[in-house]
Amino acid sequence: MTDERTARSDARRNRARVLEVAAEVFAAEGFSVPVHEIARRAGVGTGTVSRHFPTKEDLLTAIVGARLADLTAEADELARREDPGTAFFALFTAFVRAGAADCGLAELAGADRRLDELGERAGADLCGRLQELLAAAQESGAVRPDVGYSDVRALISACMARKDPLEPILAVVADGLSARSSTR
Amino acid sequence: MTDERTARSDARRNRARVLEVAAEVFAAEGFSVPVHEIARRAGVGTGTVSRHFPTKEDLLTAIVGARLADLTAEADELARREDPGTAFFALFTAFVRAGAADCGLAELAGADRRLDELGERAGADLCGRLQELLAAAQESGAVRPDVGYSDVRALISACMARKDPLEPILAVVADGLSARSSTR
DNA sequence: CTAGAATCGGGACGGGCATCCCGCTTTGCC
């Protein structure tokens, strides 16, 4: 439809502008901002938004998908270069920081199901990597064995939702998750 | 208006029934359930609901206020009978368990501001008690000094949102919060 | 420059929901 090559130049411009504005607005105020408002700030009509992105969900997918892909790539990088424990905690922190900087991403991460379903696979990929790293970290003894993936997800979500400095809560959670805590 | 003594008997009955049903429904499905649905399940008209509780918020206040009052009383009890560290962790756990059993309460606890306001309206300053217990527990050296009240709130909220067993995540968070973690 | 097609703007539409209203029913006192 809006092919990057064949589309009219004004259409390409508008599409990019909508994406840019929507990314800012979702990051600042979350996904509940009306489409109408995004159109207004982008200086286009609502019709223009919904032609490029037939559904609000499509818009979200286009924006958040890119962020998730970045994080997934980082996860792979970490898995390759670091030991399991280090890699797991690094991904945990990166995920949290990404969410803290992007209100929309944080909302999404809070709704377990939606993150998995988002887009084709962007969300599922990241979730899969996180699960693998958790398992590996537990295997290697860096993370206590009694926590589940869903516990980790909940903790990530709690950390991202913070407005205040992240360091204290990250320290608390990292200490709690590490194996030395469970053994006193 | 709907005075417990002077009201007509059918009015009292209906009011009680609405409260009962709403408490169940909010606990099971959260605050987003339409008022219409509550009326239907209670076997009354929507008008009856909104006469007794002019606003959906009023209904929520009536229900959650009672829970908050219970927890506040428990907090006072704990503060009187236990040492600060024990009392703090006990309240933490009680709060989490209450939220895990009540979807509506969990939603509310996630929205920092609203819980404060609702507690105030219901005359149950649970948040204040939690803050006091945290401060006392930190003073006594039971809780690491670098965590803030808002960190605690976030962790509580994350724990309550769980559907799976609470024990693992409670153990993780308790270990992370305790002072021995911060000192290695 | 021009024509025709792609794109635009923003109003129309529909669905969901909280709240209000009013004709009818039930209650409780005499």
Next chain:
DNA sequence: GGCAAAGCGGGATGCCCGTCCCGATTCTAG
């Protein structure tokens, strides 16, 4: 038993929002 008055039911109203549509506008190939 009868009659105000209180209470009831649920349809009407208003608001918010996402999506669709179409006459007006802008682009670009020739």
